[in-house]
Amino acid sequence: MEKARFWELEEKGIRCTLCPHYCLIPINKKGICRQRKNINNVLYTLNYGIVTSYAIDPIEKKPLYHFMPGTKIMSFGSSGCNFSCKFCQNHEISLDENPRSVFLSHERLVEITMNEGLDSIAFTYNEPTVWYEYMIDTAMLAKSYGLKTVCVTNGFINPKPLKELLKYMDAFNVDLKSFSDEYYRSICGGRLEPVMETIRTIHASNSHLEVTTLVVEGENDDIDDLEDLFKWLGSLDSEIVLHLSRYYPAYKMNNPPTKVETLLKAKKRAKKYLKHVYIGNVPGIS
Incomplete structure (x- = not known):
């Protein structure tokens, strides 16, 4: 437990x-993320040093295709989220x-990464x-040891903490789950505009940016609706890398897996606006 930043x-x-x-x-209550608690009118973060998952992954699995391609990356995760996506795979x-976890100091986490080469x-x-x-x-x-840093995020963060984070993060993959605010509210428990602002801010920074959209069967798979998302990203920069990821049933959502045909059509439409579009979660197709 550690005293939190960004509160009043x-x-x-x-x-x-x-x-x-x-x-x-x-x-004595917690915020929506369940990881920030008011203890005697001081806000504490409950997951400081708490690691629930770690693995050595191909960097393309993040997914990042245009940042350090062909390398391996040490991936760590903790607990908590400020969304409540009905299809959450994690x-x-x-x-x-209370997921199973271990405590790792930040010094130990960096040491593990370097020991793995x-x-x-x-x-x-x-x-x-x-x-x-x-x-x-x-x-x-x-970064003091010359390591690169990556954040895979839903992008639901306020401008001030994001500005601070950008100083220490070399690359981001941001989920742009839909171009519908109603979808964000009803399916994910969030809002669209703050995520758009995060994408704008990262794009304007020195950090590398890639974007992922999980295409969910029967929810956000209308090609014309997706085109609005593609068009907006392209208006920022046609060089932005977009990953169209296939949905599979998970958590509270039992819709069938997204049709591969839908993803192929979406990719073709996206290429009108973006130069780098990839399909994910479909073996043998990118």
Whole structure:
């Protein structure tokens, strides 16, 4: 447990300002992410140093195709998320209250990475922005040793903490789950515009950016609706890398897997606006 950053004390509790939920947290209660708690009117992060998952992955699995291609990356995840996606594939660590975990100091995490002979660290699996303080401390140390840092995120973070994070993060993959605010609210428990603002901000920075859209059968798979998303990304920069990922049933969603034909059509439409479009979660097709 560590004292959190980005909060303000108000009459009825603590206002967390890390993400656009702006949770008002009374004493002894937690925010939506379940990882930030008001203890005697001081906000603490509960997952500092808590690691639920780690693995050595191909960097393309993040997915990042245009950043250090062909290399391996040490990937770490913790617990908690500020979304509640009905199709969450990592709900055991993102949304469950007490997942199995170990404690690793940020020094130890960097040491493990270097002992494996790897040049990069990814914060991934759950939503890393709710692991903010630990991620920042680890990334600062990692960069002092010349390691590259990657954040795989839903992009639901406020501008001030994002600006700080950008100082220490070399690359991002941001989920742009839909171009519908209603979809974000009803399926994911979030909102669209803050994610768009995060993408704009990262694109304008020195950090590498790639974007992933999980195409969900019967939910956000209308090609004309997807075209609005493609068009918007292309208006920012036709060089932005887009991954169209295939959905499979998970957590609370039992829709059938997305048709491969849908993904191929979506890729063709996306190529009108973007130069680099890939299909994910379909063996043998990219």
